[in-house]
Amino acid sequence: MRTDDKLYSITELAQEFDITTRTIRFYEDKQLLKPARRGNTRIYSGSDRIRLKLVLRGKRLGWPLDEIHEILQLYDQPGGEVQQLELMLSKISESRDALLVQREDIELALSEFDEIQIRCEQQLEILQKPKLHRSNQD
Amino acid sequence: MRTDDKLYSITELAQEFDITTRTIRFYEDKQLLKPARRGNTRIYSGSDRIRLKLVLRGKRLGWPLDEIHEILQLYDQPGGEVQQLELMLSKISESRDALLVQREDIELALSEFDEIQIRCEQQLEILQKPKLHRSNQD
DNA sequence: TGGTAAATTGACGTTATCGTAAAGGTCAAG
DNA sequence: CTTGACCTTTACGATAACGTCAATTTACCA
CATH class of the missing domain: 1.10.287 (Helix Hairpins)
Structure with a gap:
């Protein structure tokens, strides 16, 4: 469970996935990513990186960002409420x-x-x- | 080869594919469709309808319209030039x-x-x- | 032949998805 | 301390893909 303690800077991720840092920050604006901060600087965890991967896959499938946002919520742990689970x-x-x-x-x-x-x-x-x-x- | 001599009005197509007439005219603006005219009124042939179907499929796959435009050209008869064919x-x-x-x-x-x-x-x-x-x- | 339903064009508005530029903060190396 | 490499926010711009509305024109039908 604790195998992804590697951290990433915004430029690292941008280079890995061939997008601009502006794009990554834009996704954060849209609530698709919520990286930690050291002071003012964004720090991305392994699961942040996975989320970004999911976002980009969704883009390749032509989904708009707000749909991607909904899909991402499916990946988060379900609340536990019956109604929540049925909605999911x-x-x-x-x-x-x-x-x-x-x-x-x-x-x-x-x-x-x-x-x-x-x-x-x-x-x-x-x-x-x-x-x-x-x-x-x- | 001559089985699709049925003709369609813009509203017929709009209803069949659940889009607006504005959308169909927009696609024509983008050179994706080139219906005939009777006077000022657009008349769509069977192959116009097929092209529209292809456009909508492309949309479901998330392609931008200008890419769809390129793909559509693949469906038209190849010019016959060797270079053309290899480009295709x-x-x-x-x-x-x-x-x-x-x-x-x-x-x-x-x-x-x-x-x-x-x-x-x-x-x-x-x-x-x-x-x-x-x-x-x- | 008049009336109305439908079709057309043009102009402008809107939303999504970023790009770009301005103006400045941080931090390690020299 | 200064320089340079990154990082930040804010704001304005740009493009794609339509929607909306208004003003006309056209088609069709009694």
Whole structure:
């Protein structure tokens, strides 16, 4: 449980994930991150880093930041109240549904790309071997 | 090949896909759609409708509109030039790579949601059957 | 032919997601 | 003590992706 006691500066994280420090501070503004402070300086723990990773994954999936904020709350320990837990469960199933739609969309796009690619390659073959065609017709 | 000679009005499409007509016109502004006109009124063909479907799928995948614009061009007939075809092939493989990353992200998110859900349900069981616990301890 | 429902354009507003610049604090090395 | 490398906050700007509203124009129907 105590394997991630490594700490990070804002520039370290920015470099690791190839984003700007401005972006990281912006996420903090939006309550997505809450790093500790030494004096005025932000210090990021291992779990802060994980949260940032989750944020970036959410971005890659096209979620807006406020949705990412909700999703992140799912990762925090559930309050323990029954209503809280049921709310969480319904949010999870909602998010899962959206993910399944996305996965379906991806499969469709991938197979369409396959078709387009095949057509492209066939066309290329025709264009790149014109002499074979001529010699066949001799 | 000639099975989609059905025509659509802008409101028909808006209702079918649950978007506003403003949105459809906006996409036209962005060159994503190019419907015919009867006088001043837009008329959408079957392939216009397919393009709109592709746009909306791209949106669900979180792509910005200008990327969607590029992807759409892949669906149009390739020019026939070798350079054109090779450019298309490289764009396809680029897009495919992005899709694979997204699919990976989705799988990760799904399995994490599964874990969270299981923890939630366990917690709920504990909270909803307190008397069984007590009677066990008698 | 009149009326009205629908379609169009244009201008401006809005929200999300940062970028950029200004103005300054901190801290270790020389 | 000063310099330079980071870090901070505040504020204003920029772009994408639409929404909203107003002013016209068009289409259709009795």
